[in-house]
Amino acid sequence: MLLPKFDFHAPETVNEACQMLSEYGLKAKLIAGGTDLMVNMKKKILAPEQIISISQIRELDHLDVSGDRILIGAGVTVADLCESKTIAGYLPALGQGANNLGTPLIRNLATIGGNIGSARPAADLPPGLMAYGAEVVLQSKAGIRTLPLDNFFLGPGFTALQPDEILTEIRILVPPAGSGAAYVNIGIRKAQDCNLVNVASYFALDSNGIIQNARVVMGCVGPKPFRAVSAEKILIGQKPDIQLFEKAGEAASADSQPIDDFRSCATYKRSMVGVLTQRTLQQAWTRIKNQE
Amino acid sequence: MSEYNVINSRATRLDAPAKATGKAVYIDDMTLPGMLYGALLQSPLAHARILRIDTSKACKLPGVKSVVTAKDAGLIKYGVSPARYDETLFCHDKVRYVGDEIAAVAAVDLATALEAVSLIQVDCEELPAVLDIDAAMADGAPVLHNDYPGNVCAEVHAEFGDVEAALKTCDLVRTTTFKNKRQDAAFIEPQGCLANYDLSGNLTLYSSTQVPHYVQRTLSMVLQLPIGRVRVVKPYVGGGFGIKAAANHMELAACLLSMKTGKPVKMNFTREQVFTYGRARHQFIHTMTTGVKKDGTIVALKHQCHLDGGAYSSFGIATVYYSGSLLGGPYKLPNMKYDGYRIYTNKPACGAQRGHGGVAARACWEQQLDMIAEELKMDPAEFRLKNIMVAGDVTCNDLNMSSLGMKECIEAIRDGSDWKSKKGKLPKGKGIGMACGFFVSGAGYPIYRSDTYHGTVMVKLTEDGGKALVYTASAEIGQGSDTTFAMIVAEAMGIRLEDVRLESGDTDFGVDLGAYSSRQTLMTGHAAKEAAEDVKKQVLDVLSKELNVPVSDMDIRNSFVVFKKDNVDFSGLRTRYIKEHRGWTDNPQSGPLTFTEAARIAYLAKGSIVGTGKYKPPQLGGKYKGAAVGTSPAYGCSAQVAEVTVDMETGQITVDNITDAHDCGRAINVTSVEAQMVGSVSMGLGEALFEEVKFDNKGHVINADLSEYKIPTMLDMPSVKPIIVESDEPNGPFGAKEVGEGAIMPTIPAILNAVYDAIGVRIHELPLTPERVWQAICDCQKEK
């Protein structure tokens, strides 16, 4: 398969890249690891005339804790996420997503920014990120704006990103004590598989052991990853236990909007939302208990 | 300790350094001066009448050197089996599947060739398509080939014994229906070729093929080239599994384009084209009725099978025979009736894939046998052992088990998996299951009717005396056959493996039917052994004269000449040898006479020392129609135990362990035998759990890539415990027989039986995706 023809740019700063984007507009496409974009270009789904690589931009490579926030540069690779102690310590649900993404070869190239930017409903990182309440930082020549990740995805392949914007950073509040999260995905085989269903759950307890905050995020069962609002309602104000998780699972199942496709039927996916919701809540609960 | 010096050991493969360093040359690495690139125009419609093909725009595109259609190619029919030649190089009247070849272009580069293809205009009238067996067999269904009304490509009816009468005598009779799915073999290297028609009218085709010999014959016939003008060379090949076991359209098109332009033409399939070309395992729908006695004696099998063949015959005639005949063993079965139908549909043709014709049939039957054993309250291993054949038994359809370690295989896996402490004792969600199988060790007859030898081998000693050179037209396609033949030659000559060099895969080296039907180790191996023995005898004959020692008092071992009686004075020979090599640094000064010295002396006496070997199986099989399919000089057999964990909530299966025993006769290269066993498990596991080529309602493959066509990853592979069971096959070289295909037979049914043990419900359709397993669990819970 041949690639369409294009010009290639490799700016070294975000400002330079923004300048190029403002110049080329819709003719340009950013490339990070290229593991999504190149596939689309080979399949002739996309044929951008200008390709702007962000791989040389060192400003996008950071992964730090700064005050009460964890800051992840958009250029951080999935392999970096897998190895990071910060991720394993503070954001294990994101780490689970990273460890289940693709293969070692893909993880070495794929970036967190690209995973968000490609806006695939089955992607492995968004559910975990949304469960932690992540925000994305978008920069253009005109300036910087931030957006909750919940509001960033619009549909399969569609995002709130403007043609002249770059996603530069992902910001997550350090999860409070007494909180936990987990991510589980299932596919047909054990690896390198487009997920059939993926779910991330997060909840935080108050000092009385009551759930005061909860987020359940489902992938593959709608045009974008989205929150299981009724499941969250069931959780909040209750003490965590298996029966509660089961009820939340049922509610999430009902919230999901799966469709039949060639990978699997909607009935199965809906049912699996319930199973995975329960399992992620159970794992999150175990993580909380292990902190004590 | 083995009684052998070279074989029956773990040898490093000859191709290991080249492959490990990336220096091995595959088609994609090859270029020739002035080379053009070719591309194919393939049908976007599943069924249509061609009204007009206009190539004028394509011809005018700068950089295009030739555009060819059926007008240029002619309409000579070809295929695999001469009984069903139903393809032409290009379509002329109709297209019959999405991907059917209409035209080809050669241009200065691939981009230009592809652009030219897009400029070819084809006017056609779309016809209704039939995309599955039911639609193809319905009354009034559209017909693909006028010569085959009702879309029946081939049917087989055979009965051995009297099945109906036998079933009446049975205490238990059970019927089940089973379905697998169309496969893709997912070899790592898509087909590719490079054709070079030279100024003297000789055509050389370099191709990623398993069968240089058959490709050579098809090229000669279809392109009407005179005998002796066509040479086919196989560089390194990244797997084939049966799909590359016949000439394809791309090879023919590249040759035609090279003949038209006088330039070398290279063509490659994309991965998508690998899927649209097809020729892998059929979808089979089996219905089997088995009758047994109370004591577990198997009495009769009534078997009906429908194969979704796709648009052309390919290997399908053999396939529809094999799927019946390969149930004749390994259990004693006095009565067997088979009715098989291969049906044309508007999809890519199916063909032969590892375990040709037998894999789905085996899966169906071995699961059914387990169901019967359960009803009889017999342990599945005991039930099988009760009915097992032994060496010397002949099946009801005349297949002769000249060696058969089937019983030993069952015992090995039973003991190796700790079966007795696990079967029936595992918790819900955990299961253990077993199955058996056997396969030919080389088809008894060539694909075309002929008295040809199935393999010839030539061994020549280098004139300086250093090495034995082996020339064989056999096909190393990744399975390790080159190393196997070098080992056989070294063993037979009495020299070290490092003293053998080998060239293979070139029709100029002789005749070899190629890498299919698990034939090369036995057949090419025989020829290699005979050629080596010929050379050895010639060298010893010369020594005998020179030294005045009878041949019977000499031998060659580890590249030294061994005199059985003491005090043979060979100093005269040594002095002569050293004189011949004045100034060389590795002349022998002391010690025993070396093979190198002996070989040089032989050359001085006789000129080049060349030995030849050949092999052809004896007359095999019965006299009934189709008796040839399934015959073989020997049969390999295997048994496996699968242990699985099933997630009862999601339906996900994890295969935890496979204990795998295979009788390969004598193992030549132990490492390669085990690699075939483990590779077979991987392929069988994929078909059992994941793999299915899917189509939309217009006949397009919708998962024509390796992200959506799911073969097992390393993480899906269980730990496999390979146990080699050695029998001494009287018809094999050094007692060797097959391992490449028989080893896949038990995998699917062993997994099916283990899954049943884990979840308590039988599933009769592949693949066992999480959804299918989950559905089965739900349905079963609802019933309760």
Ligand SMILES: Cc1cc2nc3c(=O)[nH]c(=O)nc-3n(C[C@H](O)[C@H](O)[C@H](O)COP(=O)(O)OP(=O)(O)OC[C@H]3O[C@@H](n4cnc5c(N)ncnc54)[C@H](O)[C@@H]3O)c2cc1C
């Ligand atoms: C074999 C294979 C297996 C895969 N398996 C998985 C899997 O298991 N799970 C999974 O989730 N994904 C998987 N993917 C998809 C892909 O690898 C991931 O989505 C990956 O994270 C994409 O990152 P990238 O850096 O390669 O993105 P790229 O391909 O470089 O970019 C993807 C898109 O995001 C845009 N983009 C990239 N960076 C930015 C930025 N900083 N700002 C704005 N837009 C940006 C690009 O313009 C493009 O549209 C797989 C892909 C392949 C080829």
